[in-house]
Amino acid sequence: MLRPDDARRGRSTVHATRAMVATSQPLATVRALEVLKEGGSAVDAAICANAVLGVVEPTGCGIGGDLMALVHEPTGKAPVGYNGSGRSPRGLEREHFVDRGLAAIPARGGLSVSVPGCVDGWFALHERFGELPFRRLLEPAIEAARDGFALSPIIAAEWERGLAALSEYRAFVDQFTLGGDAPRAGEVMRRTGLADVLERIADEGRAAFYGEIDAPSDLATRIERAVAAEGGVLSAQDLARHAGEWVEPLAVRYRDAEVFELPGNTQGPAAALMLAICERFDVGSMPRGGVDRTHLFVEAKKRAFAARARMIGDPTHHTSKGLDGSAMLDPAFVDEQVAAIDLARAGTELAAGGPRVARGDTVTLSVADERGQLVSLIQSNFRGFGSGVAPSGLGFVLQNRGELFDLSDDAGANGYAPGKRPFHTIIPGLARRDERPWLAFGVMGGDTQPQGHLQVLSNLLDGSAEQVLDLQDAGDAPRVVHDGAVHPTGAAVAGADGLGEVLLEEGFAEEVATALEARGHRVRVGVPSLSGWFGGYQAVARRSARDSAIAVYSGGSDGRKDGCAAGS
Numbered sequence: 307m308l309r310p311d312d313a314r315r316g317r318s319t320v321h322a323t324r325a326m327v328a329t330s331q332p333l334a335t336v337r338a339l340e341v342l343k344e345g346g347s348a349v350d351a352a353i354c355a356n357a358v359l360g361v362v363e364p365t366g367c368g369i370g371g372d373l374m375a376l377v378h379e380p381t382g383k384a385p386v387g388y389n390g391s392g393r394s395p396r397g398l399e400r401e402h403f404v405d406r407g408l409a410a411i412p413a414r415g416g417l418s419v420s421v422p423g424c425v426d427g428w429f430a431l432h433e434r435f436g437e438l439p440f441r442r443l444l445e446p447a448i449e450a451a452r453d454g455f456a457l458s459p460i461i462a463a464e465w466e467r468g469l470a471a472l473s474e475y476r477a478f479v480d481q482f483t484l485g486g487d488a489p490r491a492g493e494v495m496r497r498t499g500l501a502d503v504l505e506r507i508a509d510e511g512r513a514a515f516y517g518e519i520d521a522p523s524d525l526a527t528r529i530e531r532a533v534a535a536e537g538g539v540l541s542a543q544d545l546a547r548h549a550g551e552w553v554e555p556l557a558v559r560y561r562d563a564e565v566f567e568l569p570g571n572t573q574g575p576a577a578a579l580m581l582a583i584c585e586r587f588d589v590g591s592m593p594r595g596g597v598d599r600t601h602l603f604v605e606a607k608k609r610a611f612a613a614r615a616r617m618i619g620d621p622t623h624h625t626s627k628g629l630d631g632s633a634m635l636d637p638a639f640v641d642e643q644v645a646a647i648d649l650a651r652a653g654t655e656l657a658a659g660g661p662r663v664a665r666g667d668t669v670t671l672s673v674a675d676e677r678g679q680l681v682s683l684i685q686s687n688f689r690g691f692g693s694g695v696a697p698s699g700l701g702f703v704l705q706n707r708g709e710l711f712d713l714s715d716d717a718g719a720n721g722y723a724p725g726k727r728p729f730h731t732i733i734p735g736l737a738r739r740d741e742r743p744w745l746a747f748g749v750m751g752g753d754t755q756p757q758g759h760l761q762v763l764s765n766l767l768d769g770s771a772e773q774v775l776d777l778q779d780a781g782d783a784p785r786v787v788h789d790g791a792v793h794p795t796g797a798a799v800a801g802a803d804g805l806g807e808v809l810l811e812e813g814f815a816e817e818v819a820t821a822l823e824a825r826g827h828r829v830r831v832g833v834p835s836l837s838g839w840f841g842g843y844q845a846v847a848r849r850s851a852r853d854s855a856i857a858v859y860s861g862g863s864d865g866r867k868d869g870c871a872a873g874s
Contacts, residue, residue, distance in 0.1 A: 319778040319860050322873025326859035327351060328844040329671040330366075330750075330869035331458060334358040337446035338673060339872050341438065348675035349377060349435035350443055352683045353428050357447035357504065359669045360424075360702070361497055362455050364482065364691065365464040366667040366750070369503070369515070370704040371687040372420075373427035374568055376555060376736040377435060378743040380678025384557070385736050385743075387568045388431060389727075390550040392421030393620075394708055395540045396725045402539075403713050403722070411709045411722070414472065414694045416538020418706035420728060421548045424685055425507060425515045430550050435679070441508040448508065451501035451701070454494040458868035460836065462491040464667065468690035475694040477532065481701055482691070500701025516545045525700065532697035533704065551622070555736070556632060558582050561767040563744065566736040567759075570618035570719075574733045575631025577756035579610040582640045583647070584760060590769040595784060595814055597821035599764070601649065604788045604808055604827065607757055608653055609643040610634070619719030620727040626719040652826035654805060667691075668732055670748030672846040674859050680746040680848065682734035735759050743848060751841025754787050758841050761785055777862035778871075781843035784813030789839075809833045811840050835866050842867040 320326065325342040329335045338355035342348070352375070360368040373390035403411065411418050432440050457465070466488040472478050479486060481499060489495045503525065506514040517523030522530075522542035533540040555566040558578040565581055567574030583606040592599035613634050619626025633639065647653070668686035686705070693706035710729045711722035720729040731752050737745040745766075749758025765780035775783060790806020810819055810831045819831035833839055843864040848857055861871025 317778050317782065317863065317865055319776045319862055320871040320873055322859045323856055324676045324859070324874045326674045326846040326861040326871060326873040327355065327671070328846050328861045328863045328869070328871035329355050329359065330669050330842055330844060330863070330867040331359055331362050331461065332868070332870050333362055333450065333455060334671070335870050335872050339874060341443065342675055343874055344438060346438040346443075346675075347435050348673040348679040348681040349431050350438050351673045351675065352671060352681045353432060354443045354446060355671050355673070356428070356669070356683060356685050357444050358450060359671070359685070361447050361451045361500060362458070363461050363669055364703065365461055365468050366687065366690070367669040367685040368687055368702045369424050370422045370692060370702045371685060372423040372705060372707060372730065372732070373683065373685045374572060374730070374732050374734050375427065375431060375681060375683040376566055376568065376734040376746070377431070378680040378736050378738065378746070380743060382741050385555055385566050387553040387555040387566075388427060388550060389553050389568060389572065390423035390427030390430070391571060391707070391727045391730050392423040392548055393544070393725050393727050394420050394711070394722065395538070395544050396547075397541060398539045398724055400713065400722050408713065410713055411711055413689060413706055413709050416533040416536035416540070416693070416695055418693045418709045419533050419538050419540050419695055419704045420708045421540065421544050422705055423548060423550050426512060426548055426550050429512045444504050444508040448501050448504045451497040451504065454496040457489050457491055457493055457495055459491040460868045462489065464690060465489060472691055472694040475536075475696065477698045478691065478694050478696040478703060480698070481696050482703070497701045499699045503700050503702065516548055517542060519543060519546045522546060528697045528700060529704070532695055536695045538695070556635060558635060560585050560763055563737045563739050563763070563767060565763065568733055569621070569630035569632055571620045571727045572730045572733050573614055573618065573756055575618055575634045576610040576614040577733060577735070577759040579613060579634045579640065579643065580606045580756055580760045581763065582635055583609060583643050584764070586640075586644045589764055590773065594765065594769075594773075595818065597818050597825070598649070600786050600818060601652070601822060601825055601827070602647070603757065603760060603786060605647045605653055606760070607788045609646060610756065611753075613643070616718060618729060623723060623726040625721055625723045625726060629719045650825060652805060654826070668750035670734070670750045670842065670844050672746040672748060672844045674746065674846045674848050678743055678848055678857065680736060680743045680846065682736050682746040682748050684732045684734045684748050684750065686732045686750075688731075731755060733759070737763070745845060745847045747843065747845035749841045749843045753789070754839065754841040757787055758785065758843060762843060762845070777845055777847055777860045781845060781862050781864050784811040785840045786810055786814070787839050809839050811835055840866060844869065844871070846871070
């Protein structure tokens with residue numbers, strides 16, 4: 307059970323009648339809401355918020371990273387998904403790693419860099435759903451980068467941790483510090499190099515960043531040189547060839563909601579499978595934060611992550627053609643996973659270990675506009691500040707998504723190949739009720755994300771009307787994270803017993819940990835909320851008022867982050 311004094315963390319759900327934004331930094335929320343007030347779409351506001359977050363929260367996102375999104379129009383049509391992940395360099399063969407005796411791709415440096423898909427994603431989303439001129443959407447980010455912004459506390463702490471891991475990268479230190487030191491909370495940080503780049507993207511369009519095959523942009527050429535200087539081979543032609551992809555989301559029923567997740571190469575199918583498994587159990591009868599519900603969530607996670615390692619790759623690449631994870635929702639396969647779960651005992655047949663990605667650094671944001679369009683957008687550098695490769699003078703750092711490829715001899719779905727998209731952790735979330743858009747949500751944080759999706763939706767949907775939580779409390783409630791799984795990199799198993807570790811956030815009662823241990827789990831209780839394990843949630847919801855056709859919008863913003871929800 308949860309301790310009564312930890313049931314709430316101080317924020318209230320925000321309600322409004324026209325529109326709603328939830329992000330992890332207040333400036334991004336405010337600027338996105340301004341876009342909505344000017345007649346912009348939810349997609350316009352999401353792009354604006356993401357651009358601002360790339361300035362004020364570069365610990366988690368930026369134009370050197372990738373982007374994923376789900377968009378639901380206010381019609382009966384199903385939502386659409388956008389996969390903005392980039393591919394590995396076409397000139398980088400697996401033998402390059404083997405010849406250097408590397409069993410895994412290094413987390414930092416040029417070899418971990420894949421093509422950044424964020425900017426392309428902005429333009430693809432805007433072309434299909436935008437209402438305001440694209441330049442208008444980047445103006446707040448340009449202003450914040452050029453004139454400066456005051457650092458918020460949680461981001462400041464993450465900035466300091468990130469800098470400590472990347473002090474050897476001179477160009478990074480020059481552009482992301484104040485005189486060699488991490489900026490502190492309340493200090494003003496200016497990012498003029500990034501302002502210049504955003505100005506060019508606003509004025510010249512997508513080609514300013516990616517160039518063309520026969521006409522590389524100078525930005526792409528400078529990116530190529532920066533990667534080469536750190537041992538990588540990403541080329542300007544790799545950037546010019548990049549294109550994101552519109553995809554059909556996977557759908558899974560959970561209680562009275564239809565939940566949508568992106569297919570592979572993301573871990574969306576793992577989230578969907580966890581929901582499909584738990585749909586077969588009477589979770590509402592299990593006390594929230596109690597041993598039964600917590601045990602079930604951990605066991606569902608183990609099953610889903612084992613399937614994740616085998617059944618998700620880049621479905622467009624010949625080395626993993628068709629492995630989009632949709633087979634994980636086959637009813638017979640779900641039946642097998644349900645039957646394998648023992649509600650009285652921790653499963654041990656699944657390998658634990660591999661490098662921890664539960665603390666992957668990312669931003670997620672959710673927006674609803676006056677028409678009822680819902681957007682869940684998630685964007686990331688992967689690990690804090692990504693690869694550490696920051697092209698001199700450009701003001702952003704390149705992602706290290708390539709780290710998640712499997713280099714082993716018997717690599718499966720996620721085996722490394724040139725021109726291939728790596729397994730991707732970031733997943734937006736959407737849900738609808740009665741064929742109408744209801745909820746846009748996300749929970750950032752590496753392996754935490756599918757686990758967070760399940761727990762948030764369970765908090766909103768499992769139990770009677772008096773038992774379920776509102777939008778803010780659903781995200782603030784203490785979470786459980788299971789650390790240890792069959793890992794998509796094919797990494798060596800750590801721990802022969804296959805248990806991994808159950809991390810209980812502060813707020814769980816001691817007796818829950820004791821009861822879980824009695825069922826065979828290895829448990830750590832009282833893990834601090836700001837330890838980085840439990841992610842960050844942002845959500846908006848839309849419903850009709852009881853006595854009229856007026857829509858009511860709600861917003862929730864995770865107390866583990868600096869941000870807020872705001873509406874109009």
